[in-house]
Amino acid sequence: MKLTLGFSPCPNDTFIFDALIHYKIDTEGLEFEVFYDDVETLNQKAMRGQLDVTKLSYHAFAYVANQYVLLDAGSALGFGVGPILICKGDPEALRSQLTTHHSPLTIGIPGKYTTANFLLSLAFPQATNKQELVFSDIENALLEERIDVGLIIHENRFTYQDKGLKKIMDLGDYWEKQTGIAIPLGGIVANRNLPPDVQHKVNRVLRRSVEFAFANPKSGLEFIRSHAQEMSEEVMYKHIHLYVNQYSLDLGIEGKKAIQLLFDTAKEKGVIPEIKEGLFLSANA
Numbered sequence: 001m002k003l004t005l006g007f008s009p010c011p012n013d014t015f016i017f018d019a020l021i022h023y024k025i026d027t028e029g030l031e032f033e034v035f036y037d038d039v040e041t042l043n044q045k046a047m048r049g050q051l052d053v054t055k056l057s058y059h060a061f062a063y064v065a066n067q068y069v070l071l072d073a074g075s076a077l078g079f080g081v082g083p084i085l086i087c088k089g090d091p092e093a094l095r096s097q098l099t100t101h102h103s104p105l106t107i108g109i110p111g112k113y114t115t116a117n118f119l120l121s122l123a124f125p126q127a128t129n130k131q132e133l134v135f136s137d138i139e140n141a142l143l144e145e146r147i148d149v150g151l152i153i154h155e156n157r158f159t160y161q162d163k164g165l166k167k168i169m170d171l172g173d174y175w176e177k178q179t180g181i182a183i184p185l186g187g188i189v190a191n192r193n194l195p196p197d198v199q200h201k202v203n204r205v206l207r208r209s210v211e212f213a214f215a216n217p218k219s220g221l222e223f224i225r226s227h228a229q230e231m232s233e234e235v236m237y238k239h240i241h242l243y244v245n246q247y248s249l250d251l252g253i254e255g256k257k258a259i260q261l262l263f264d265t266a267k268e269k270g271v272i273p274e275i276k277e278g279l280f281l282s283a284n285a
Helices: 009-020 039-047 057-063 089-097 115-123 136-143 153-156 172-177 198-215 221-226 233-243 250-266
Strands: 002-007 031-036 052-055 068-070 074-080 085-087 106-108 129-133 149-154 166-170 181-193
Touching: 002 009, 002 039, 002 106, 009 031, 009 198, 009 221, 009 233, 031 057, 039 052, 039 057, 052 057, 057 068, 057 115, 057 181, 057 250, 074 233, 074 250, 085 089, 085 136, 085 172, 089 149, 089 166, 106 115, 115 149, 115 172, 115 181, 136 149, 136 153, 149 153, 153 233, 166 172, 172 181, 172 250, 181 198, 181 250, 221 233
Parallel strands: 002 031, 002 052, 106 129, 106 149
Antiparallel strands: 052 181, 068 181, 074 181, 085 149, 085 166
């Protein structure tokens, strides 16, 4: 059986999926047609139900839970991994302006349906003047003063200071202080049109791929590097260690609790619609 599969070219995703798409593990007869896209493009593809299996932001998942079910393996949750709000100017002055009614500051965001934008909406509900950019363009947009504030994700958390940019707030830290639990960033979902046994097979194969990556961390180095866009090996593995952890093997009770709280909070704030389907993969195929 051949399935369409979407994930980002970021090191955490290529690290996770290397063994699966290169058949370094038993894929139980599954084959994959792979699409590499930035997270917001993947979110939009999920909205259209285009892919059988895909990475997406948890914020976006809220809008497609009727079409997709969340797998136990492959997720990015953790502590100290959240998006960071940055600027070129005075962080304290800009932070104060972000709290004013209908703040005029232009904020570059990595996509409307990213979890980063959801957290921004929680921390600064008045800050609504947003401009969507590809996540890797946000630092340059700040440096060129095309935006006032930038919301960065992924490896940019390791590079912004080298460019003279400054932190206004770590929104992951904000979430952790509010809740005391891990921040859910992105997950892997399977189309509900797939038979339950296939959904479970994908989950098993994906877990196997993560286990292989943990046991052989350098196995996919050339593949990861080929998609990492001028990133040093040190930054690549910092990125991987930040986003790939025990929750990537299996969400477990704590991971599911964090995701449910994220969705309950978002629903309470009116940020996402009501979800009627069960979020998680059923216990049995």
